[in-house]
Amino acid sequence: VEKVLSMRFQRLVKVVGAGRTDGGVHARGQAMHFDLYKNETTAEDFEQQLELTISRMLPSDIRAWNVNRATPTLIVEGQSPPPGYYNWNAMRSCDGKLYSYRICIGDSMDPIDRYNRWQLPWQGVDPSNLRDILKKFEGEHDFVCFAGALEQQEKKTGVAPGTVRTIQRIDFVHEVNGNNDAMCNPSQDYYRIDIYLDGALYKMVRNIVGTAIDVARGWLDETKFEELLNQPSEFNYVRKDNPCKPAPANGLTLERVFYPDDF
Numbered sequence: 503v504e505k506v507l508s509m510r511f512q513r514l515v516k517v518v519g520a521g522r523t524d525g526g527v528h529a530r531g532q533a534m535h536f537d538l539y540k541n542e543t544t545a546e547d548f549e550q551q552l553e554l555t556i557s558r559m560l561p562s563d564i565r566a567w568n569v570n571r572a573t574p575t576l577i578v579e580g581q582s583p584p585p586g587y588y589n590w591n592a593m594r595s596c597d598g599k600l601y602s603y604r605i606c607i608g609d610s611m612d613p614i615d616r617y618n619r620w621q622l623p624w625q626g627v628d629p630s631n632l633r634d635i636l637k638k639f640e641g642e643h644d645f646v647c648f649a650g651a652l653e654q655q656e657k658k659t660g661v662a663p664g665t666v667r668t669i670q671r672i673d674f675v676h677e678v679n680g681n682n683d684a685m686c687n688p689s690q691d692y693y694r695i696d697i698y699l700d701g702a703l704y705k706m707v708r709n710i711v712g713t714a715i716d717v718a719r720g721w722l723d724e725t726k727f728e729e730l731l732n733q734p735s736e737f738n739y740v741r742k743d744n745p746c747k748p749a750p751a752n753g754l755t756l757e758r759v760f761y762p763d764d765f
Contacts (some may be wrong), residue, residue: 503555510559515538525753528753530755533592552569598700599702601696605715607629615692618752623717628718637672639668644735645703646739646741648710648730649663670700671698707751711753712749
């Protein structure tokens with residue numbers, strides 16, 4: 503996107519995203535902002551035309567949508583920003599995100615879905631049990647046992663990253679399409695895990711899904727799981743004390759980024 507915008511305006515245009523995703527993770531609703539000079543935005547229907555132009559210039563798996571001008575919101579009380587000053591920021595102004603992880607718990611999965619859904623290689627995963635386990639992640643927790651590359655981040659920045667995050671809600675949704683032909687409807691075994699949170703650590707969502715599935719299939723003891731989630735500091739637990747692997751990247755999608763002004 504940054505390369506295309508720079509080509510369009512014949513200068514370097516920096517892009518700020520609402521966050522980053524792991525390699526292989528999809529982003530249906532990523533949000534970003536960039537700054538332009540006033541004389542670059544005077545054309546009629548500028549936002550609509552810019553959206554069409556950059557979509558045509560982007561690769562086929564990336565599209566621009568809902569291009570709009572930011573409003574000068576979030577002004578510090580008692581202070582007036584100078585003319586043309588905007589402090590809306592795609593990353594800092596965000597107050598929530600929705601991630602969805604798609605799985606298939608059956609014996610077969612439509613091959614077309616292999617790029618955005620994980621077919622579980624284990625039999626006997628009970629959906630109701632998995633739903634109950636996922637619900638335990640709701641609320642504020644120290645996710646030190648569900649985050650990746652914390653030591654590398656500390657070495658790079660010299661500051662230990664905070665690991666407390668809040669998950670507002672997790673919904674476990676049975677996805678079934680309208681095809682009633684059982685021979686052509688593997689989606690009867692399709693489920694979606696919707697995770698609403700304030701922000702995520704590196705690989706946090708994938709580690710949550712991978713751990714929950716391991717508990718549901720009986721590979722990880724529920725007592726140890728509760729300790730990893732609720733008492734990591736008491737047991738001096740870190741990521742390596744969680745034996746579960748993160749769920750594959752292809753099943754995860756950043757669906758939406760939320761802002762207080764519904765921008």
